[in-house]
Amino acid sequence: xxxxxxxxVWHGRETGVFDSWEACKQQTGGFPGAVFKSFPSxxxxxxxxxxxxxxxxxxxxxxxxxxxKEALELIGNPIEESIAVDGAWNTTTGMVEYQxxxxxxxxxxxxxxxxxxxxxxxxxxxxxxxxxALCKQWHWKVPIYSDSKIAIGWIKDKRARTDHPTSEKNKxxxxxLARAERWLLNNEYENPILKWETKAWGENPADFGxx
Numbered sequence: 001x002x003x004x005x006x007x008x009v010w011h012g013r014e015t016g017v018f019d020s021w022e023a024c025k026q027q028t029g030g031f032p033g034a035v036f037k038s039f040p041s042x043x044x045x046x047x048x049x050x051x052x053x054x055x056x057x058x059x060x061x062x063x064x065x066x067x068x069k070e071a072l073e074l075i076g077n078p079i080e081e082s083i084a085v086d087g088a089w090n091t092t093t094g095m096v097e098y099q100x101x102x103x104x105x106x107x108x109x110x111x112x113x114x115x116x117x118x119x120x121x122x123x124x125x126x127x128x129x130x131x132x133a134l135c136k137q138w139h140w141k142v143p144i145y146s147d148s149k150i151a152i153g154w155i156k157d158k159r160a161r162t163d164h165p166t167s168e169k170n171k172x173x174x175x176x177l178a179r180a181e182r183w184l185l186n187n188e189y190e191n192p193i194l195k196w197e198t199k200a201w202g203e204n205p206a207d208f209g210x211x
Contacts, residue, residue, distance in 0.1 A: 006045035010053035011035040012202075017045045022106075025205060029106050030078055034202030075200045080104045082143040083131045084196060086206035087123030087151075094118065096173070098127035100134070101206040103145070109134065117170035122177060124151035125160050127206075129180040132189050140191070147196040147204045155193055158184040 007018045012027035012034045019042070028034035035053045039045040048055075080103055087098040097113025110130055113123070128151055131144045146152055154160050159181055166174050196204045 005038045005040065006042045007036055007038050008045050008049045008053075009034070009036045010049070015049075017042065017049050021208070025101075025106055025207075028202055029084075029101070029205030029207075030103060031202045032072070032200060036203070072200050075197050078103060078145065078196070078201055079143050079194075082145055082194075083109065083135070084145040084204050084206040085124070085127035085131050086147065086204045086208065087120050087127055088113075088208040089118065089120040089123065090114075096120070096123045097208070098123040098130070099206050099208070100127060100131045103205055106205055115170070115173045115176075117167055118173045119162065119164050121148065121150050121154075122160060122162055122164065122173065124148035125154045126176060126180055128152070128155050128193060129183055132187075132191060133183055135191050136187060136189060143192040143194050145194050145196040145204065147198055149195065152193055152195065155184065 004019070005021070007021065007024035009015050009018060009024060009027045012031050014027050018024045018027070021038075024036055028036050037048070037053070039048060082103045083100050084103050085098065085100045087096060089096045094117045095114040096118035097111070097115065099111040100109045101107065102109055112126070112130065115123075124146060125148075128144060128146055134140075135142065135144070160177050162177075164170075198204065
């Protein structure tokens with residue numbers, strides 16, 4: 001069973017310590033320049049909230065990649081009527097998972113995993129295809145946001161160009177990958193696949209909050 005985590009939001013709709021990723025996401029999803037981090041205990045989170053976020057976050061947004069006002073205006077705001085997708089890869093265990101979130105309400109539309117022996121690019125790709133298939137089923141033409149340029153490129157190619165080796169552990173994952181590629185080859189869709197602009201809008205609403 002996963003250990004509980006506590007989330008500090010230094011910059012968001014509301015700031016403070018939150019005891020679930022869902023609560024944290026309500027404050028940070030789609031919020032420009034959101035700053036947050038997870039901690040293993042409430043005490044650690046409360047101690048962190050009392051200090052500057054730059055003490056805890058590498059490549060802090062106030063110090064690097066800060067966008068100008070002109071750049072922010074050029075990028076604009078994300079479309080609310082849309083789906084955001086994201087994947088997560090545990091570098092220690094190799095387990096992967098992905099999910100899709102309705103941007104307007106932050107409702108989780110789907111979540112798949114954990115699955116063994118994968119990569120982040122693979123689940124980012126699967127997440128986009130899952131969202132496309134769901135939209136086709138529901139007759140939705142809403143945009144789909146991903147923060148993975150690689151996965152978006154694979155969608156355009158209709159092929160997951162991974163060099164990750166197959167194994168007994170990841171057979172299920174690669175079966176899913178093959179089905180996803182077949183779906184792209186056999187189906188048309190009208191949903192725009194858009195890049196989630198993290199530097200301008202903060203973390204993708206479908207992010208797993210493991211910063």
